[in-house]
Amino acid sequence: MDNTVKEPLIHLSKREDMSFGKKWLVRIIAILLSLIVCAGFIFIIIKMNPVEVYEGIVEGAVGTGRRFWVTARDALTLLCVAVAVTPAFKMKFWNIGAEGQILMGCVASAAMMIYAGNALPTGLLLVLMFVCSFIAGGIWGIIPAFFKARWNTNETLFTLMLNYVAMQVVTFCIVYWENPAGSNSVGIINAPTRAGWLPQLFGLDYGWNLAIVLLLTVLMFIYMKRTKHGYEIAVVGESENTARYAGINVGKVIVRTVGISGGIAGIAGFILVSGSSHTISTSTAGGRGFTAIIVAWLAKFNVWAMAVIAFLLVFMQQGAIQIATQYNLNENASEVITGIILFFVIGCEFFINYKLEFRKKHSA
């Protein structure tokens, strides 16, 4: 009887030594593969040469100066939300509620624009909007964080539910703010006076968006890497018990961190309302709260990698919208393409973290 233990065909082992260049090579291969699959999808659906379609995507995303700036603006907003969710995730607090926190920031900004728009000087108004958005988003984060810290209430599901409560808060406000009456939408706020609109900076329409988001990104980088708070977040994320033994007040760290996380998401809401759309609706956040989670996770919480990934994703989305109009398809094609790319990029992390070793052939 053969009593040798059968060795499995594939053997897995963890690896932590992959070089920086090799890691990105794996990711680039994954993106190329995903583009090939997308090309197949496009070819089957619209029977068009995929190369032309990809040219159309580039054209649509950065083809003209105006399109480039729209892409950059949306990428910056996405980056801002990704930066927002970073500290919470680093702490292993699954904040799926960025969508709601953004919306609460939007509500706070829009409320200031509507009620105080013509009473305050521009600078003061903008500062107040900024602060109020931060507070509103922060509160929306602190609620589930408090319950998590106190009774270990599941934060994934709690924050998820709060998104929809926030959406109803928005629709509630729209009833009072609708303009013109009966349209069930808010319309462009303060269109004649432009009160509460972020002005140009350095001659750029979205200069302030750029400045605010880049500043937040740098600050977050420093906060996570160089401050005591950042260290505490990392320890709590690794092990709550270790943190407790080290004398860290875990509950306080959780509430503080998620408050900051929600607050920054609220600022993203401010940027959306004041710096790009100038209106508010339930779709103002547009799923960014969810996409940002994927961005932050893929970037392994490295803020610079987040910038690259956020730009890539928005690039694909804008491009796909262009393709959709060009070939008379609906613009949801962008979500399908984004989804396929994400599957590949998420999947490829496996090959970065693990090594596959095939069974060696034994000579008989």
Added chain:
Amino acid sequence: MSVLITFIQKAVMQGICMLFGADGEILTEKSGNLNLGVPGMMYMGGIAGLMAAFYYEKLAAHPNGLVGMILSLLAAFLMAAFGGLIFSVLTITLRANQNVAGLALTTFGVGFGNFFGGSLSTLAGGVGQISVAITGDAYRAKIPLLSKIPVIGDIFFNYGFLTYFAIIITLLMAFFLKRTRWGLNLNAVGESPATADAAGINVTLYKYLATVIGGGIAGLGGLYFVMEYSGGTWTNNGFGDRGWLAIALVIFALWKPINAIWGSFLFGGLYILYLYIPGLGRSMQEIFKMLPYLVTIIVLIITSLRKKKEQQPPESLGLAYFREDR
């Protein structure tokens, strides 16, 4: 009285969408996988069922409602199960984070549904409004005779086939999870995969099957919405946030299928309650629409306060299992 009957009927119709989704997600979560892709899989199931029925009615010389039903049912189940398979490959084999993979699946699935739903008319050569009346009518057919009984017939027998199918699936699942060896094994996998593995249970296989079949069942919720609720038409984003409510329902039901049945009717009722309360202003209606979410949050808080063992989520929910890490 007639208003109350209408309210109950509408609440049940809303509830069944969520019940399918919750059933699928309970099965998935019992294996320890938290699949946030349920909304996406429901869209995928809905559009696949619609497309199957649409092409069948277009190509067949004499389309038959029953054949259309079977084809669309299969298509919906398989397409949504395919969504579950993508999630399984990513999280079980490739060990990706479950929340991230689930959210990506929802992005993909919702886009997939809206893309094909919105383009179907163009792709089929500009036929205008997509409608699969024959199959839709077959889904909407009510039980003869019984549905004619006053009041009782109106409340209990006035629905299409999928409504009863949903309840049967739920009951079967309750039996499966509590009373069969496979069901108990699945529970073990979700509670403690390492223990299950040591006991000789094939953890990977159980996780795959539960997630893929769970995905397929969730997809039927999308099919129900397209066929019975909307009568065989598609509106982009018409399905709305019912997929997330299905996930909420899983929490509300404390991972027990039987609870999900009455929970789904309650959620359905809360979802449309604002239409039936007289004298509500528009702004108050919006506040009432928060109810299902607020109720879920309250349940979540109460269960975490009470810490009763049998009311907790599966112990390993959301955590990946790697034998090598043990």
